[in-house]
Amino acid sequence: MTPSERRDPDVERDRSGSTWEETIGFARAVAAGDRVLVAGTMPLADGKLLGEGSPYKQTRAAFGKALEALEPFGLDASSVIRTRMYLTHARDVEDVARAHKEVFGEVAPAATVVVVSGFVDSRVLVEVEMEAFRGGGR
Numbered sequence: 001m002t003p004s005e006r007r008d009p010d011v012e013r014d015r016s017g018s019t020w021e022e023t024i025g026f027a028r029a030v031a032a033g034d035r036v037l038v039a040g041t042m043p044l045a046d047g048k049l050l051g052e053g054s055p056y057k058q059t060r061a062a063f064g065k066a067l068e069a070l071e072p073f074g075l076d077a078s079s080v081i082r083t084r085m086y087l088t089h090a091r092d093v094e095d096v097a098r099a100h101k102e103v104f105g106e107v108a109p110a111a112t113v114v115v116v117s118g119f120v121d122s123r124v125l126v127e128v129e130m131e132a133f134r135g136g137g138r
Contacts, residue, residue: 012073029069036073036132040086041066042124055092055125059085059099062128067103070132077103079132082110086127090115096126 013027029038043050043061051057067077083104085096093113100111109130119127 029073031073031134034133034135036070036075036079036134038066038069038130038132040127040129041069042119042121042127044121044124049121049123052123053125054095055087055089056095056099058124058126059096059128060103062126063099063103063130066128066130070130073132073134075132075134078107079134080104080107080109080130081133082112082131084112084114084129086114086116086119086129088116088118088125092125 010032012031013029027039028041029036031037041062043058043065045061045065049058050061063083067080070076070079083100085100087093087096096113
């Protein structure tokens, strides 16, 4: 049985057109029941790094791209219930936390910060993931 034959009709996938999606074989966002999962998102637009050298700007850009992935499902930041932030340097936690608070404010999703050894693009300082809730199992 091929992956397309196993595909659940109740699972929706949305692709952004990123070359990484084709290369790796993933969707930017996947909705299953009440949850929408957004894959790891780097601060890239049209192959160009946004906010080079600034963990704050990269975090804002990455969350902006991740939030765009929720739009096809009719969701926004207020629907986010979990975030994950992967950083290359522990020293950047305050900048990343400031950006997170500005984006999510009173939403206060469950959040995790992890320091990693690096990313595919060595200029990237931050990558984010998120999970959103869309009540009613649309």
